Amino acid sequence: MTRHHASPTPLASACSLISDALSDWKPTASAAGAVVICATSVALGLAGPSQAESLQRIFAPPTAAERKAVLDVWAEPVAPATRWTVEDSFEDDGFRLDIVSQRVEGNRHFSAVRTPQDYRPGQPAPILVLNHGGWDGIEGDWAFELVDDCLADFFVVVPSFRGEELRIFDDTYQSTGEKSLINRDVIDVMALISGVVDNYPGAQDHDVSAWGYSRGGGVSLMLGIRDPRVDRVVNVFGPTDVLTYPDMINGVVGHLRGEEVSPYYGFPGTFVEAYYDGQTRFEELRMQLLGGSALHFADLLPERVQTHHGARDTIVPVGNARALDQALMRRSDMITSEYFEYRFGGHGALPGLDQRATRMLCADR
DSSP: OOOOOSSOOHHHHHHHHHHHHTTTSOOOHHHHHHHHHHHHHHHHTOSOHHHHHHHHHHTSOOOHHHHHHHHHHHHSOOOOOEEEEEEEEEEETTEEEEEEEEEETTEEEEEEEEOOTTOOTTOOEEEEEEEOOSSSOEEGGGGGGOOSGGGGGSEEEEEOOTTOEEEETTEEEEOOSOOOSSHHHHHHHHHHHHHHHHHSTTEEEEEEEEEEETHHHHHHHHHHHHOTTEEEEEEESOOOOSSSOTTHHHHHHHHHTTOOOOHHHHHHHHHHHHHHTTSSOHHHHHHHHHHTOGGGGGGGSOSEEEEEEETTOSSSOTHHHHHHHHHHHTOSOOSEEEEEEETTOOSSOOTTHHHHHHHHHHTTO
């Protein structure tokens, strides 16, 4: 798109003066940096060099101190969930599906729990968490769909995430609380796993798998990083890096301009807006972004990880999966580290995904 200006903007004039002043001599690194910031400001249509510079600082690689700060926060104890309640139950072909609720951080959180086929209390069984994508809640009967191979022997749980609906047939259950981007979703799921272990005799707290799509893929990865009970992760086109992804600044600038952008850029953009509006501090913003970026904690993922991504995905760029795959390849302790890229795949159905995921989840059992 071509832009027309009746006269140079003050910012463009300032950048031009800097460039002219440096044209006859070899600039220092700091001077060259100033030119880059000015050029970035003009190219992206930002308010001024200070905003361009702040974006470069916001999306800079994390320091060791920042990573430690995030890990320290994650290590802090979370108040245990309370008021576990079975709201309703359904049965189908030897499976029971319970709609359950509990209080997590003051919010009422609804989930679906499918028992193993012909479950008997005390019967040992692993747990599989299904983490959905999008922001509009989820259908609880999704849990009924995973019955192939060993999955019929799992507890399969479907969290709604806070602020969202759990829908089951003709009924809707509304979880309370403010919607989150990955961080508090993970807290909700960790509380759900604890609730299942406490209330279903035989549910194994040392054998938990997470399988998620899009946003839920990011949740599954972060769950594997933050919860030592999780030993297998299936990530389907989930975001892995909202901090240092190469095109993140451009996407966030589009959001700041009011353009329609993917949620992958839009949600970090809302965090940046809150920072510019004075609602959060710089350090808090950095922790928000880093805390939702599994790539920067790939060394803490469990030893079994499988990732799927479509090469033509326009929602979450495929570079997220490629970067994670490269990071996991550098580890020497992985039992399973598989990456499947689908040449013609987008942000939707990927042929053969279910069979590959089931094979990984059922291996060595």
